[in-house]
Amino acid sequence: MLELAVAVALIALNGVFALSELAVVSSRKSRLRSMVEERRRGAHAALALAEEPGRFLSTVQIGITLVGILSGAVSGAALGERLTGILVDAGLAKGWADTIGYGLVIGIITYLSVIIGELVPKHLALRDPEGVACLVSPSMRLVSRVAKPAVWLLDASTRAVFRLIGQETESASAVTEEEIRHLVAEAETAGVIETGERKMIAGVLRLGDRAVRGVMTPRTDVDWIDLHRDDDEIRAAILASPHSRLPVAEGGADNMIGVVQVRDLVKPLMAGEGIDLRRHVRRAPVLPDTLDALDALNALQAAEVPMALVHDEYGHFDGLVTPADILDAIAGAFHSEDPEPEAVQRADGSWLIAGWMPVDEMADQLGIRLEASRDYETAAGLVIERLQRLPETGETCDISGWRFEVVDLDGRRVDKILVTRLTEDASAA
Structure with a gap:
């Protein structure tokens, strides 16, 4: 039964190569780097193989090809002859015995090769790709070094073919934002993270795509103080505002000079004293409205007071942004x-x-896609962009299977929008 033992050993070896291939290819490099920092045995070798997938795949392919050739030439032929002899001794004609004997051997070896040599190892690799990669990578690196000339030839040939067809062997990108969103959604479905956590992660991803004008409080909603007003008007404005910090201007909203903290004014207000407002004004960062929201957060963290004034390219005051x-x-x-x-x-x-609803939040709510590059930040901005003018009450536009109807205006500002899903007939029309 030596031939049978050789056949089983070769099939098991094929399984090791299949296991190694899928484990290393499926491993996340970030996880492997963490394992290297944790000094996990085999992690350094696994990361090295993952960093050079061309050489590793060439090594695996050489091993699988050699195993297949040996399995067919040695084990298959020997087992076929032995089974043919058994069938002839049982009284079967030589021609039929040859056909049935070799057919059975090929079928059994093929079946075992698929199950033991491919499917079972690959399923094992998918359960814990990084752990399996750490286990098998030292041996695979040794095989790669022994077969270095053949590995080099196969890798170079593969690269040459890719250059001929104008492609690169390296993957274009490791992880995309869309893949992260899908991964987080799957984690929520599996119960790994809670719905609130998924929403916050989505919010962080949206924040990275927003300009500061997409998160600021617009000028029309800002309470501010003018130094040119008399004390009674300033006192009334401070007492009427619910905010703990107020921007201060000198003569008009486009000439903001800083921010005042209401708590600094409590004592003179309570005592009925005159307010020397200029003495309490603190400097606030002035940000362009095109600045990324994440950069605005960095500016707030470094500011004397956690409030920044947002201006457009012409120097006009557009609004303010706070940590809230x-x-x-x-x-x-x-x-x-x-x-x-x-x-x-x-x-x-x-x-x-x-x-005023942020347009990216609205898109997530409705399940629609927006262009990556856009000049608007709100649902109203989307409608105005599609109509190419300021709308009137009752005007509509169709976007991605939804009908947007302006139902309320506040002056020239779009205040309320009714969004209705279009039927197939309406979409066709």
Whole structure:
């Protein structure tokens, strides 16, 4: 039964190569680097193989090819002859015995090769790719060094063919943002993370794509103080505002000079003294409205007071941004005493959306795709961009299978939008 033992050994060896191939290819390099830092045995070798997939795949292919040739030439032929002899001794004709004997041997070896040499090892590799890669990589590196000339030839030939067809052997990108979103969604479905965590992760990803104008409080909603006002007007403005910090201007909103903290003014306000507002003004960073929201967060962290003034390219005051605005973008808006929800779903499945709702949050809510490069940040901006003008009440536009209808205007500002899913007939029309 030596031939049978050789056949089983070769099939098992083929399984080792298949196991190694899928484990290393499926391993995440970030996880392997962490294992290297943890001094996990075999992790350094696994990372080295993952960094050079061309050489590793050539090594595996050489091993699998040699195993297949030996299995067919040695074990298959010997076992076929032995089974043919058994069938002839049992009284079967020589021609039939040869056909049946070799056919059975080929079928059995093929079946075992698929199950033991491919499917079972690959399923094992997928269960813990990094762990298996650490286990088998030292041996695979040794095989790669022994077969270095053949590995070099195969790798060089593969690269040459790729150059002829104008392609690169390296993958274009390791991980995309879309893949991260899908991974997080799968983790939520599997119960690994909670729904709130998934929403916050999505908010962080959205924040990285926003300009600061997409998270700021717009100028029309900002309470501010003018130094040119008299003390009574300034006192009334401070007492009427619910905010703990207020921007201060000199003559007009486009000439902001800093920020005042209301707590610094409590004592003179309570004592009825005159307010020397200029003495309490603190410097605040001035940011262009095109700055990334993450860069704005860095500026807030380094600022004397956690408030930044946002201006456009012409120097006009556009609004202000605070840590609360950044937190709103990540975790969602907080309701005030007079809450105005961003989006409300009605009984018929339509949505009543605030014009100021961030357009990327709206797109996630409705399941629509937006162009990566855009000049608007809100749902109202999307409607205006599609209409190419300021809309009137009742005007509509169709976007990605939804109909957007302007149902309320606040002056020239789009205040409320009714979004209804289009039927197939309406879409066709």
